Amino acid sequence: MTTTGAESAPGPSKAQPAVTTRPRAAIAERTLRKDRWWLPPGIVAIGLAAWVTYATVRVFLKENYWVAEHHYLTPFYSPCVSLECIPEAAHFGRFVPDLPILPYAVISLPILLLFRLTCYYYRKAYYRSFWLSPPACAVPDGHARYTGETRFPLVLQNFHRYTFYLVVVITAINTWDMFLAFGGEAGFGIGLGNLVLLLNVIFLWLYTLSCHSCRHVTGGRLKHFSKHPIRYRWWTFVSRINPKHMQFAWISLGTLALVDAYVMAVSAGWITDLRFFN
Amino acid sequence: MRNFRIWRGDASSGALEDYQVEVNEGEVVLDVLHRLQATQTPDLACRWNCKAGKCGSCSVEINGMPKLACMTRMSTFTADETITVTPLRTFPVIRDLVTDVSYNYVKAREMPAFSPPPDLAPGEYRMQQVDVERSQEFRKCIECFLCQNVCHVVRDHEENKLAFAGPRLFIRAAELDMHPLDARTDRKEHTRDRQGVGYCNITKCCTEVCPEHIKITDNAIIPMKERVVDRRYDPLVWLGRKIFRRDQVEQQAAAEDTTPAPASPETVTHRASPGQVNWAQEIQVPPAPAVGPDGRFAMSEVLIDRAGAPSPFGDDVTFPVDPEQLRYLHPRTDED
Numbered sequence: 001m002t003t004t005g006a007e008s009a010p011g012p013s014k015a016q017p018a019v020t021t022r023p024r025a026a027i028a029e030r031t032l033r034k035d036r037w038w039l040p041p042g043i044v045a046i047g048l049a050a051w052v053t054y055a056t057v058r059v060f061l062k063e064n065y066w067v068a069e070h071h072y073l074t075p076f077y078s079p080c081v082s083l084e085c086i087p088e089a090a091h092f093g094r095f096v097p098d099l100p101i102l103p104y105a106v107i108s109l110p111i112l113l114l115f116r117l118t119c120y121y122y123r124k125a126y127y128r129s130f131w132l133s134p135p136a137c138a139v140p141d142g143h144a145r146y147t148g149e150t151r152f153p154l155v156l157q158n159f160h161r162y163t164f165y166l167v168v169v170i171t172a173i174n175t176w177d178m179f180l181a182f183g184g185e186a187g188f189g190i191g192l193g194n195l196v197l198l199l200n201v202i203f204l205w206l207y208t209l210s211c212h213s214c215r216h217v218t219g220g221r222l223k224h225f226s227k228h229p230i231r232y233r234w235w236t237f238v239s240r241i242n243p244k245h246m247q248f249a250w251i252s253l254g255t256l257a258l259v260d261a262y263v264m265a266v267s268a269g270w271i272t273d274l275r276f277f278n
Numbered sequence: 279m280r281n282f283r284i285w286r287g288d289a290s291s292g293a294l295e296d297y298q299v300e301v302n303e304g305e306v307v308l309d310v311l312h313r314l315q316a317t318q319t320p321d322l323a324c325r326w327n328c329k330a331g332k333c334g335s336c337s338v339e340i341n342g343m344p345k346l347a348c349m350t351r352m353s354t355f356t357a358d359e360t361i362t363v364t365p366l367r368t369f370p371v372i373r374d375l376v377t378d379v380s381y382n383y384v385k386a387r388e389m390p391a392f393s394p395p396p397d398l399a400p401g402e403y404r405m406q407q408v409d410v411e412r413s414q415e416f417r418k419c420i421e422c423f424l425c426q427n428v429c430h431v432v433r434d435h436e437e438n439k440l441a442f443a444g445p446r447l448f449i450r451a452a453e454l455d456m457h458p459l460d461a462r463t464d465r466k467e468h469t470r471d472r473q474g475v476g477y478c479n480i481t482k483c484c485t486e487v488c489p490e491h492i493k494i495t496d497n498a499i500i501p502m503k504e505r506v507v508d509r510r511y512d513p514l515v516w517l518g519r520k521i522f523r524r525d526q527v528e529q530q531a532a533a534e535d536t537t538p539a540p541a542s543p544e545t546v547t548h549r550a551s552p553g554q555v556n557w558a559q560e561i562q563v564p565p566a567p568a569v570g571p572d573g574r575f576a577m578s579e580v581l582i583d584r585a586g587a588p589s590p591f592g593d594d595v596t597f598p599v600d601p602e603q604l605r606y607l608h609p610r611t612d613e614d
Binding site for chain 2: 021022023024025026027031032033034035120123124127128133134137138140141145146147148149150154155158159161212213215216217220221223224225226232242243
């Protein structure tokens with residue numbers, strides 16, 4: 001195209017007046033939403049706070065985490081690596097000195113925490129519920145300045161995928177624990193505890209594999225799906241469960257608390273395990 | 279009769295005004311606005327076009343939520359409810375419900391267009407459906423700019439408009455980066471550095487308001503963030519950049535020329551008609567139409583030096599243009 005005077009024409013970078021200056025509509029109300037927009041972030045805040053409180057108490061209780069009779073081990077203590085762990089519960093050895101500030105599962109818990117903390121769903125949840133940035137759509141941000149995830153420390157959210165790699169290993173360990181629980185002191189047997197452990201492992205895998213980073217690194221990063229048919233099929237599978245990542249996040253929190261409470265109750269003798277076989 | 283509160287005013291001032299207006303069965307909010315224009319307030323300004331949710335013109339905020347007026351049914355409100363209609367908050371107001379959405383066009387102009395592969399001529403492009411279907415979702419966008427309006431990054435922080443392009447442009451970036459034949463390799467860097475994808479904190483309001491139900495966050499923004507991680511936040515890649523000082527080389531190149539260099543004749547392996555059309559040559563970006571000091575088009579023909587609106591391709595094109603400079607081959611029906 002032949003043009004003249006292209007130098008003097010307002011190019012993209014010079015068209016800033018449209019971006020910066022003129023006033024918006026003067027609307028006094030900060031939001032005109034009349035529905036109960038505060039309810040979903042409120043529920044999320046209460047739910048997350050309750051779960052974190054329960055988990056923190058349980059992790060530092062350091063008892064009732066192992067049912068010797070049926071070999072049930074709660075995921076909050078798996079893998080149990082502290083020197084103070086019950087030897088039978090330590091499937092991967094004991095090598096970390098016991099300090100009051102360290103949980104028994106000192107390797108897996110920080111990884112799990114970082115995985116959920118940098119998860120694309122949980123980011124939405126706590127940015128809305130706790131950081132109020134924004135609390136709900138079309139409701140003003142609770143902060144005067146905003147730089148998003150461009151600076152330290154929030155730029156570290158970009159490391160989500162590396163926590164995903166580590167969490168795959170942790171979830172495999174939880175699966176191993178689940179299989180070991182089928183063999184108690186009396187040999188092979190199935191009880192209600194086994195089913196709860198199995199349910200928990202299923203939802204942990206669904207949550208882990210529906211991760212957005214998993215979707216990207218296993219297939220989404222490709223430009224030509226047609227040249228990688230197997231990865232495309234895997235990507236299609238992850239894409240099917242990925243929209244339910246939020247549901248799996250909450251359900252897996254629920255099953256984690258459930259399996260832990262069940263193991264605690266059986267271990268402490270508050271209830272006896274319902275046995276179906278042996 | 280239903281109660282309406284509608285924001286009336288312009289850039290200098292404005293307020294919510296109350297109206298009582300008749301509503302019939304099956305109507306949408308846009309019908310009611312039109313009845314108001316016809317019966318009570320002939321000077322009420324509102325933008326609309328297709329009334330079918332496909333043109334993206336009638337974006338307003340109804341009871342505080344960004345919506346298309348033509349797709350919001352009156353049956354979703356109770357009979358005694360007062361319905362508040364306000365202009366989009368994020369953009370400068372022109373009058374009443376009409377806002378100046380040129381921010382979005384400025385950002386769109388900054389987006390590098392599809393870059394054709396140098397070794398193929400138009401007509402030789404072959405793509406498989408599985409390769410293009412991800413991008414096709416984003417082509418459903420009707421450019422109503424509800425996502426741009428609801429995004430708190432610019433809605434609540436005017437100063438971020440310079441650095442942040444917004445969800446509509448992120449789906450454009452994803453569409454092109456996932457395109458099987460796009461030849462550009464710097465789209466991830468562009469998304470991070472020029473579009474500001476890092477500002478997004480994935481609170482998903484853009485997805486919530488999209489009238490085309492495009493999964494903006496899950497299918498475009500998060501994949502683009504992950505693609506940026508591939509390039510910028512991978513520890514091994516980062517180490518390689520530091521050791522081989524690629525950053526400095528790139529900065530030097532960027533300082534010399536921000537636009538990609540035109541494909542050299544050696545890289546062009548194919549021409550549809552030798553000597554006639556260079557399909558891979560870079561076409562000069564057309565200059566933006568002339569705007570006044572306020573960044574807007576002249577509103578009155580009295581103030582403009584020609585009849586009609588300015589050409590979006592610039593008014594300083596000399597015709598006939600040189601065909602050697604175009605990526606265009608005139609079709610012929612008679613072979614001579």
